[in-house]
Amino acid sequence: MALRAGPLTGRRGRRIVLDRVEPGPLASGTITALLGANGSGKSTLLRALAGLFPVDGPVWLGPHDLAAMRAPERARYCAYMPQTLPPPIHMQAIETVMVSMRAGGGSGGARFGGDEAIGTALGVLERLGIADLALRFLDELSGGQRQLVGLAQALARSPALLLLDEPLSALDLRHQFEVMAFLRRETETRGMVTVLVLHDLGMALRRADSAVMLHDGRMIGSGPVGDVVTPAVLAAAFGVKARVERSPEGDPMVLVDGVTGS
Incomplete structure (x- = not known):
């Protein structure tokens, strides 16, 4: 079951924190990384997909209208793990x-x-x-x-939809690697749609299928992860001069050379 959401608009008071964000469609058996600077709206978008933050706009998982479901019914299809346990x-x-x-x-x-x-x-x-x-x-x-x-x-x-907010934040390097490999296997084997907030851009490039880059609550990049994590998008999202290189093993990694405007 593919996930189709948006455009989603959400507010805190009068301030718009999600501005017509439309991720996907995200296919079953795939991992999507939500990327962006602190305060860009990543966790808010994840909570919106989980039905925990009110937004204007649809959220469909296959034929199921998640936005119209009450929490107990939605829990049959969706599992959400917050950043702070x-x-x-x-x-x-x-x-x-x-x-x-x-x-x-x-x-x-x-x-x-x-x-x-x-x-x-x-x-x-x-x-x-x-x-x-x-x-x-x-x-x-x-x-x-x-x-x-x-x-x-x-x-x-x-779950058919697995939503994880920074699942690697408290883990050491070995467990980060093992957990992402585990999520890759479980996502493909179970045919889940997995969406997770990540700060490690290299991990996103190696393990995610697609990515959504957010900046000030707006989506500035969406699609295959290699098409989103680019020097131009990284400059817009983080204000850095960055490049994507390959390790001796052939794995992609992000190198930051400085900040824009310097």
Whole structure:
């Protein structure tokens, strides 16, 4: 199911924070990176797609009108992970994953705490490489570990649309690489539409299929990620002189030589 949204316009008071933004259509089995400077509207757009920020404009996932749905119905199709996770609670990681499954209808009707639900939750933790955290309590985990458990909570619901706000922010370099490789596999295998806010432009170039570049709430670039992360768009979005080069392994990377106007 493809995601089709917009044009979307959103306001905070009298100030327009999303100005006729129209991402997509975003095909199933693909990853789209929301890019831009701080305050450009990335997280606001993600929240709008999740139905958590009021906007004028449509949001369709295949034949489903997400904008017209109440939160419980929308949760059957969409999973959203915020940048700032809720405060840690004294609950085992696997329990929190099963609670998320039940809230989003991802448990397939399995009894909470039953073998089927436990197996599904443990399977997600294993694929993320954090099965060893299953019986640990959230308030005993580091910020990065809790972020990984939060990602497991979202994926265990088997969403058609996965929305992640800076899912790499608390992770070390190895886990950033592993999580993006994991998201690539899960997105393609499940046929999800994955949309995530990223600050690492090199990671976006290597792992995303498409990108949306925002600046002051407006979309200044959209399409295949290599067509969006260009010197001209980076200058407009960030005010920098930048170029895209290749590493010795052939991976694209962004190099910043200075700021514009200097």
